[in-house]
Amino acid sequence: MAILVDNGTRLLVQGITGREGAFHTGRMLESGTNVVAGVTPGKGGQDYEGVPVFNTVEEAVGETGANASVIFVPPPFAADAIFESLDGGMSTVCCITEGIPVHDMMRVTDYLQTKDATLIGPNCPGVLSPEKANVSIMPRDIFTPGNVGVVSRSGTLTYQIVNELTQRGIGQSTAVGIGGDPIIGTNFIEILEKFEADPETGCVVMIGEIGGNAEQLAAEYVNKEMQTPVVAYIAGFTAPEGKTMGHAGAIVSGGESTAEAKSEALRRAGIRAATNPSEVAELVVEALR
Amino acid sequence: MAGVAGVWILDLYEYQGKELLRMHGVETLEGIVAETPEEARQAAERFGGTVAVKAQVLTGGRGKAGGIKVVKSPEEAESAADQILGMDIRGHTVRRVLVEAGADIQTEMYLSVTVDRAAKRPLILFSTEGGVEIEEVAESNPEAIVRLHIDPLLGLLPYQVRELTFSAGLEGDVAKGVGRVLRNLYRAFEELDASLVEINPLVVTGDGRVLALDAKVTIDNSSLYRHEDIAELHDVEAADPQEQRAQEVGLQYVKLDGDVGILGNGAGLVMSTLDVVAQAGGEPANFCDVGGGADAEKISTALDIVTSNEQVRSVLFNIFGGITRGDEVARGLLSAIERTGIDLPIVVRLDGTNAEEGRQILAENTPENVVTEETMLDAARRAVELARDGGR
Numbered sequence: 001m002a003i004l005v006d007n008g009t010r011l012l013v014q015g016i017t018g019r020e021g022a023f024h025t026g027r028m029l030e031s032g033t034n035v036v037a038g039v040t041p042g043k044g045g046q047d048y049e050g051v052p053v054f055n056t057v058e059e060a061v062g063e064t065g066a067n068a069s070v071i072f073v074p075p076p077f078a079a080d081a082i083f084e085s086l087d088g089g090m091s092t093v094c095c096i097t098e099g100i101p102v103h104d105m106m107r108v109t110d111y112l113q114t115k116d117a118t119l120i121g122p123n124c125p126g127v128l129s130p131e132k133a134n135v136s137i138m139p140r141d142i143f144t145p146g147n148v149g150v151v152s153r154s155g156t157l158t159y160q161i162v163n164e165l166t167q168r169g170i171g172q173s174t175a176v177g178i179g180g181d182p183i184i185g186t187n188f189i190e191i192l193e194k195f196e197a198d199p200e201t202g203c204v205v206m207i208g209e210i211g212g213n214a215e216q217l218a219a220e221y222v223n224k225e226m227q228t229p230v231v232a233y234i235a236g237f238t239a240p241e242g243k244t245m246g247h248a249g250a251i252v253s254g255g256e257s258t259a260e261a262k263s264e265a266l267r268r269a270g271i272r273a274a275t276n277p278s279e280v281a282e283l284v285v286e287a288l289r
Numbered sequence: 290m291a292g293v294a295g296v297w298i299l300d301l302y303e304y305q306g307k308e309l310l311r312m313h314g315v316e317t318l319e320g321i322v323a324e325t326p327e328e329a330r331q332a333a334e335r336f337g338g339t340v341a342v343k344a345q346v347l348t349g350g351r352g353k354a355g356g357i358k359v360v361k362s363p364e365e366a367e368s369a370a371d372q373i374l375g376m377d378i379r380g381h382t383v384r385r386v387l388v389e390a391g392a393d394i395q396t397e398m399y400l401s402v403t404v405d406r407a408a409k410r411p412l413i414l415f416s417t418e419g420g421v422e423i424e425e426v427a428e429s430n431p432e433a434i435v436r437l438h439i440d441p442l443l444g445l446l447p448y449q450v451r452e453l454t455f456s457a458g459l460e461g462d463v464a465k466g467v468g469r470v471l472r473n474l475y476r477a478f479e480e481l482d483a484s485l486v487e488i489n490p491l492v493v494t495g496d497g498r499v500l501a502l503d504a505k506v507t508i509d510n511s512s513l514y515r516h517e518d519i520a521e522l523h524d525v526e527a528a529d530p531q532e533q534r535a536q537e538v539g540l541q542y543v544k545l546d547g548d549v550g551i552l553g554n555g556a557g558l559v560m561s562t563l564d565v566v567a568q569a570g571g572e573p574a575n576f577c578d579v580g581g582g583a584d585a586e587k588i589s590t591a592l593d594i595v596t597s598n599e600q601v602r603s604v605l606f607n608i609f610g611g612i613t614r615g616d617e618v619a620r621g622l623l624s625a626i627e628r629t630g631i632d633l634p635i636v637v638r639l640d641g642t643n644a645e646e647g648r649q650i651l652a653e654n655t656p657e658n659v660v661t662e663e664t665m666l667d668a669a670r671r672a673v674e675l676a677r678d679g680g681r
Contacts, residue, residue, distance in 0.1 A: 076514060101512035102404055103482050106441040109409040125611070139611045139642050154557020156609045159641055160665065163609070180556060182406050182484075209557055212406050235560040238567045243543045245576055247556045259564070276565050278666055 002129035002174040003149065003194040003201070004092050004118060005068060009133040012037045012057065012066035012090070014073055014081045016048050020096070021072035024137050025049065028070075031134035036064040057088035068092040070126060070135050078122065079104035086115045094135050095121035095185070105183040112185060119185025123247070125155035125177035138175065146171015148284060149195040149228075151188055152207035153180050153214075154247070157235060157277070161207060164281040170288070173201045180209070180247030188218035196226050203229050203287045205280060206271075208262060210236035211250045215262045219269035229287040232266045233274040234259040298484050298507040302345045304387045305522050306506030310486070313477035315470055316500040320389040329370030332388035333363040339391030342369040346381040347524070349422075354378045359391070394502070396463075397490035399423055400471065402478040404485075405438065411478065413437040413445075413471070417457055419490035445475040466499030467491070481519065482512030531594050538590050540579060547572025548676045550595040550633075552588075553607040554579055562607045565665055571673030574601045585621035585628075592625045596633060602679065604635045605672035607665060608647075615639045615647025626656055634675040637661045638668035 005011075011028070015021040016038025026049060029035055035051050037060040044055035054060035057069070069090045073081040078097040085093045100122050112119050120127055126136025130143040138155070142163045148170055152158040155177055162175060176191050178184055188206060195201045204226075208215040215234060222230050237259040239245050255261055266273040272283040301309070307317045321332035322345070333340045344356030351357060356378050358369040366388060376383045397419035405412035415435045418426050426433055435457050439445055450471055454464040470491060478486045487505040494500065513520040535542030541556065545563075549571045553559040556578050563573040575598060579591045595604060608618050618639065626635070635658055639647045651661055662668035 075511060099511045101482055101515075102484060102509045103441070103479065103512065106404070106409055106411065110440060110442050137611065142641065152557070154555065154560075156553075156555025156611060157557030157561050159555075159609045159611055160558055160561070163640060182404060183409050207557070209560060214407070217407065233561075235557050235564060238545070238563040238573055239560060239576075240543075240545065243576075245541075245543065245556060245560050250556060250560070276568060276666065277561055278664070 001198050001200040002132055003191070003198050004120070004127045004129075004174060004176065005133035005135045006129050007132050009068050009092075009135065010034055010036045010064065010066045011133070011135060012039060012060050012064070012069040013051070014039045014057070014069055014071045014085065016040055016051065016053055016072075017043050017046070018072055022048060024072065025051065027140070028134045031140045032131070033134045037066050057084045061088050066090070068135060069094065071095040071097055073097055075099040075101070079108050082108050082119065083111065086112065086117055091117055092127070092135070093117060093119045093185070094124070094126045095119065096124065096126060096137060097121070098123040100181070102181075102183055105181065109183060109185060118190070120176060121179040121185060123181040124179030124184070125158065127174065127176050129174040130172055136177070138177070142166055143175065144171040147173055147200055147202040149173050149198070149201040149204040150175040150207070151191040151195070151204065152177050153209050154207060154235065157207055160277050161205060161233070161280050164278060165205075165284060168281050168285065170281065170284055173198060180250060182212070187214050189221045192218060192221060192226065192230070196228050201228060203231065203284055205284060206230055206232040208232065208234045209247065209250050210234070210239050210245065210259050210262075211247070211257050213256055216256070216265045219266045219271060222271055223269035229272070231272045231274065231280055231283040231287055232263075233277060233280050234262045234266070237275075299510050299513065299519070299523055300347045301506045301508065301522055302347065302385070302524070303343065303504055304345055304385070306504035307501065309481060309506055310474070310477055310501060310504055313480065314473040315477065315488070316498060317504070318389045318392055318500060318502065320387050323370060323386050323388055324374075324384065326367045326371040326374065329386055329388050330363045330367035333360070333366035336388070336390040340366055341389045341391065342366055342373060343387045343389065344373045344376060344378060344383040345385040345387055346378050346383055348379045348381050351378050356383065392492070392500075392502070393495035394492045395495055396493040398467070398492070399426070399489045400467070400474060400491045401485065401487035401489070402475055402483070403487075408438055410441060411439040411475075413439065413453065413475070415453055415457055415471075419492070423489065439475070444479070445472060462497050463493055463499065466493070466497070470499055470501070481506070482509045482516060483507060484509045531597055535577070535591075535594050538587065540577060540587065540591050540594070542594055543576040544598060545573050545575050546600070547574045548600050548602040549672050550574045550598065550601040550604040551607070552577045552579055552591050552595055552604065554609065554613050558607065558609055562605065562665065562669065565669040566605065566673060569669045569673045571669070571676055574598055584617065585624040588618070588621040589625035589628050592631060593629050596629070596631050601633065603672045603675035604633055605668055606635060606637045607668060608639050608641070610639070610641030610644060614642050615644040616650055619647035619650040623650070623654055623656070626659070632658050635659045636668050636672040636675065638663070638665055
């Protein structure tokens with residue numbers, strides 16, 4: 001098993017004919033993902049690498065039975081694309097787009113509550129279940145199938161840590177990049193719930209960063225509800241207050257949102273918290289023992 | 290809310306925020322922006338009587354720092370402006386003052402609308418205890434703050450306005466006045482794509498008017514494509530020149546105080562690299578994310594920005610290729626070194642997509658000042674050692 005995406009995923013790519021969309025569709029196909037449709041308004045009837053392109057999500061779903069989507073649409077149109085996916089009945093929507101206005105995302109996440117769907121992102125690397133489905137922009141070569149679930153706010157830091165796991169012979173069930181924006185569709189807790197319910201996941205690695213208090217809320221959940229061991233790493237110990245560190249959401253705006261405070265809260269909740277990426281792999285070995 | 294312009298938010302000066310709020314129907318005092326003491330005197334002459342001379346800076350605490358003076362004559366306004374202009378408030382130089390007409394203030398309250406990240410909704414905060422930091426009220430007297438989440442699809446509903454004013458114990462004209470400000474402020478929050486609109490204090494005057502005595506407005510940077518007029522308000526002079534240059538070419542750069550220059554791809558990885566350098570006993574000189582698919586041009590500019598900081602003694606270049614390919618990065622780095630003529634020691638760590646090819650390229654053409662390391666940890670240690678040995 002895996003979470004969110006697997007062999008049953010029938011993927012639709014919104015923005016398939018754009019530069020990013022086209023490039024990553026190729027990579028997702030190479031990974032063996034079942035990409036069944038693409039959507040670009042005005043380009044219906046064409047195809048890309050054998051994948052039929054439609055004008056609307058509704059049409060694409062009717063013709064192909066797509067059940068998950070990945071979005072590469074530019075920021076001004078991305079929220080609309082998410083609404084279209086949600087109304088099209090997708091169970092998993094993965095929005096890669098960076099730079100969507102926060103007010104748009106508040107409206108999207110509000111509407112999301114009325115739907116039986118999971119929105120990952122925006123501004124995220126996507127979701128990958130090794131050798132099952134790649135709904136992401138992550139480099140698949142660093143992954144290997146196994147029983148460690150990975151959930152992260154950051155892209156390249158996830159690669160760094162997955163790579164260290166793979167090099168030690170530790171495989172992954174699913175890796176989820178939830179995104180670095182202030183407002184995201186799915187937070188740590190919802191992903192942790194899914195990993196907890198997945199019999200194939202024996203340990204979860206949670207990668208956080210400065211800003212907000214999502215990691216503290218996750219720590220409470222882990223402490224109260226989870227049997228599966230969790231290893232965590234928070235980046236940004238050296239980040240000064242008031243400076244955004246790359247991700248829009250990564251800004252220390254008070255004592256609670258520092259890496260120090262977060263790691264402390266995690267440890268109090270009984271979570272193994274690493275101080276650097278290499279230590280994560282060591283702690284996972286320990287947790288799996 | 291910290292007052293430094295970041296990636297997420299565009300901070301506006303009080304006078305700019307007030308102008309935007311006035312356009313949405315929020316009443317303020319009459320004010321004139323002055324850049325010289327002479328202009329401040331003229332403004333005070335126009336208003337007559339008591340005026341306030343207020344430093345315009347993108348940081349809080351200006352009152353305590355002596356950046357606000359209430360004076361009784363144009364001459365006093367001139368000398369107050371003379372003292373305030375050029376003043377340094379928490380690292381910000383005052384280049385303008387706002388001269389405002391005086392007012393007969395009866396009560397001071399607090400009102401704001403902000404984005405609650407955890408709830409994913411707008412949050413209204415109101416308190417009848419204004420004029421002090423809301424964080425202080427939250428600690429000393431949490432019951433004095435009314436909190437109200439708004440459904441972003443429905444907007445602010447009339448009953449919510451009543452709920453807020455009644456639960457704060459307001460009555461009559463004051464309740465009506467505050468309600469009107471709230472409706473207008475929420476509309477401003479929505480229409481401006483703001484991440485924060487804050488009025489502290491919101492005052493009731495002797496003649497019963499409810500107005501914004503101060504205003505703090507920050508705008509979501511991602512929305513600026515649909516607010517060209519606001520985008521123009523971005524104060525280039527207030528930003529660090531190198532941070533400004535980085536922003537123009539699409540790099541994320543934040544200057545810090547150490548001597549190990551750092552470049553990498555991806556915000557999380559770069560943040561983590563800073564941490565590992567600190568753990569190795571070094572001090573990072575900056576945060577610099579070159580982003581995905583870094584080409585020679587971008588790497589040159591990034592290297593140039595990082596090394597333009599005089600304190601930098603060694604550079605750590607940490608790349609984990611996903612979309613970014615190792616061979617491209619290696620070529621980019623070599624041409625960047627050639628172009629910029631940098632002779633500082635540079636430690637390179639390449640991993641991920643096409644890392645092998647990248648290392649090969651570097652091994653064949655290594656300039657004297659470039660060393661490669663296999664892991665992030667080793668690379669950090671090496672960079673710290675080299676910085677300690679003196680660098681340049």
